[in-house]
Amino acid sequence: MKHTISFYFFIFFGLSLLTGIPGSLLAEQWNPEQQEAPGNRRYDEAKFYYNQLQTSQALSSSRDNWLKGSRNFRRIYLASPKSALAPSCLFMLGRIYSNMYEKFAETRDLDESISYFKDVVRLFPKSRLADDSYFALGGLYLNEKKNPQKAGEFFREIINNYSTGDMYPQAESQLKILSQEHNIALPKAMMSSKSFDRLSYVLPVKYWSSDKYTRIVIMASNPVNYNEVLLGKTKDRPARLYIDFKKSYIEPQYRAPVPIEDGLLKRIRTGQFSPDTVRVVLDIESIENYKIFSLPDPFRVVIDVHGKTPPPPSIKNIKRDKTVAKHNPQKQGNPQLIARTKAKKMLTPDGTHKQNKLVESVPSNEKLSLAQQLGLGVRTIVIDPGHGGKDPGAMGYGLKEKDIVLALAKQLAPILRAKLGCKVILTRETDVFIPLEERTAIANTQNADIFLSLHVNAHPSNKVRGIETYFLNLSTNAEAMRVAAMENATSTHQMSDLQDILLDIMKNSKITESSRLAQTIHNSIVDAAQNKGYSNIKNLGVKQAPFYVLIGAQMPAILLEVAFITNKKDAKNLKDPLFMKMISQEIVQGVQLYMESTTAQLRGQTWVE
Ligand SMILES: [Zn+2]
Incomplete structure (x- = not known):
């Protein structure tokens, strides 16, 4: 920074010497009449002596x-403290003491210099030397006082109040x-100025973490x-x-490192890497893989970090898995996708053994929950009531x-x-x-x-009705x-962009299992509706689509x-407590059937619809 100031001074004086005009008068309005006044002559003499001090080693x-x-x-200043030369004199005094501090390293000179520059901005805020004084103050506070905060305040003055100044x-x-x-x-004015007008603000990093998985948004x-x-x-x-x-900027208050310490990540650091690049650094402890993707409206980047996976499954399990896939009535999607998801579905040989033991022990242990008896690892269910708060979702009647x-x-x-007997967690319990x-x-x-994400549908045509169930x-269609x-809450256009990267994102998803769960619950509801007098509800079937809320679900x-x-x-059904009770009961029924069929798989039987 010292270099910047010296460089600036060099230009200043270089110009003065070339033109023969006193430097301060270059900065002031050039007024030939003032040149004749005695003050001006003395000022020129003072300036001449100062230039000699600058150039002569001996002096x-x-x-x-x-x-x-x-x-x-x-002397010139005290003789006429309100003259046009007054701010120039104070400015020169500030400069002389600054030079002295550089030369003799006495703190009193630094303080003297600062107080003269402050006099300029305090007494002559409209002087053309005011912004030069602020700049000098910024440099002195940054480099000599080691006070970047204070230095920033002086530089900000120039941005906020001297926007047309040099x-x-x-x-x-x-x-x-x-x-x-x-x-x-940074001052607001700077953010909207030319150099910053195309910068986006990056907002504080949010994250959710466990010992197997961390999501950063x-x-x-x-x-x-x-x-x-x-x-x-x-x-x-x-x-x-x-x-x-x-082309991004992050405000300083959002830049503190965030400790994670979940076994996967140590911490997240965010900073302004260059004037127009924000860098977010994840310090890694131990991870297996990660997925990164963006979602629109509002724009956000999601990073899913996965921990180490269990050891590879045995051949026995692979065979079993293939049998299941063959009998999957849905036969949904790309076979490549199903193959990719297989590895994630399989249990470790160790895990399978334990599960089978649990099933065998059912008769002798009445305390086991159905989840445990079925032994499949369905112990926790997350129910996600869609929308909420400012987002009402669909509305009608x-x-x-x-x-x-x-x-x-x-x-x-x-x-x-x-x-x-499952643990059940709601993503929201209030509005x-x-x-x-x-x-x-x-x-x-x-x-x-x-x-399970719960929603109610809407359609531009009020004739459209029915129930449909989706998986990712x-x-x-x-x-x-x-x-x-x-x-x-986005456009289909935005989503078709997402489809391109969805294939990669879904490597950690359980598509086949999701399809089976969807079909089982859907069938339960539709069958019960027929039997319980809601025979006119329309079965729109199980479908697939890229729902953001399902992306990355493991x-x-x-x-x-x-x-x-x-x-x-x-809508009348939605207002009917009996209908809603039927829906609840049949979702539970569907989950139970799904659990039972998964148990059947684990026992080595093939699953049939
Ligand atoms: Zn919805």
């Missing part, structure tokens, strides 16, 4: 000569550096380009994954989707607990807004075995895409659209 080595130089200006560009670049190195907040004010780099562990640094957000699904979730939870990616993160970090997958776009995960709020008859 400048004596402190007394510098004090003489300062007296020259002080010091503006230099103050701007100083602030950019301060912002990076010392977390100094980074929101930005606008869609931004980003790229990630994975660096291996070195001698003195941990492995790390960093993500650079281009005086009903709001957010209220219906919350009531349904609250009705469903105790039945699941009582009948299946609050929760972002979609947070709902999945809750299910993953709670190690849920099943994820690519889709080419326009109607399914429309429903997903509605639930994702357990079988489905989304239910129980009825159309936009259809009169469906």
Whole structure:
């Protein structure tokens, strides 16, 4: 910084020498008439002596000569403290003491210099030397006083009050550096100026973590380009994954490192890497893999980090898994996808052994819950009532989707607990807004075995009615895409972009299992409706589409659209407590059937519909 100031002074005096005009008068308005006044002549003489001090080694080595130089200006100032030359004299005094401090390293000179520059801005805020004084003060506080906060305040004065002054560009670049190195907040004016007008704000990092999984979400004010780099562990640094957000800015208060310490990640560090790049660094403890993707409206980047997976399954288990896949009535999706998800579905040989033992011990141990008796690891179910708070979801016939699904979730939870002995967690228990990616993160970090997202459908045509159940997958079906776009609160156009990367994201998903869970629950509801007098509800079937809330879910995960709020008859059902009770009971029934069929798989039998 010292260099910057010296450089600036050099230009200043270089120019003075070339033109023969006193430097301060270059900065002041050039007024030939003032040149004739005695004050001006004395000022020129004082300036001449100062220039000699600058250039003559012999003169400048004596402190007394510098004090003489300062007296020259002080006398002129005291003779007419309100003259046009007054601010120039004070400015020169500030400069002389600054030079003296550089030369003799006496703190009193530094303080003297600062007080003269402060006099300029205090007494002559409209002088053309005011911004130069602020800049000098910024430099002195930054480099000599080691006070970047205070320095930032002086540079900010220039941005906020001297935007047309010649010091503006230099103050701007100083602030950019301060912002990076010392977390100094940038003034608003700078954020909207040309150099910053295309920068997006990166918001504070959010995360959800467990010992097997961590989800990190980074929101930005606008869609931004980003790229990630994975660096291996070195001698003195941990492995790390960093993500650079281009043309972005993060406010200093959001830059503190966030400790995670969950066994996967040590911490997350966020900083302004360069004037227009924000870098988020994940310091890695031990991870198996990660997935990174962005979601629109609002733009956010999601990073799913997975811990080490169990040892590879035995051949016996692989065979069993193939049998299941062959008998899967859905035969949904890309066979490649199913193959990819297999590895995740299999239990370790060790785990299988334990599970079988549990099943065998059922008759002798009455305390076991059904979940334990069935022995499949369905111990935790996360129910996700869609929407909430500022997001009402679909509306019609005086009903709001957010209220219906919350009531349904609250009705469903105790039945699941009582009948299946599972731990049941709701993503929300009140009328609050929760972002979609947070709902999945809750299910993953709670190690849920099943994820049920509850919704109510809507359609532009009030004739459309019925029940449909979804699981996550690519889709080419326009109607399914429309429903997903509605639930994702985005456009189908945005989602078709997402489809391109969905294949990769879904490597950790349980698509086959999700499809089976969807079919089982869906059938339970539809069958019961027929038997219980709701024979007119329409079976729209099990479908697949890219629902954000299901992306990254590590357990079988489905989304239910129980009825159309936009259809009169469906809406009437939604208001009918008996209908809602039937839905709850049949969801539980479906989960139970799913658990039983999974147990059958574990016993080595093939699963049939
Ligand atoms: Zn919904």
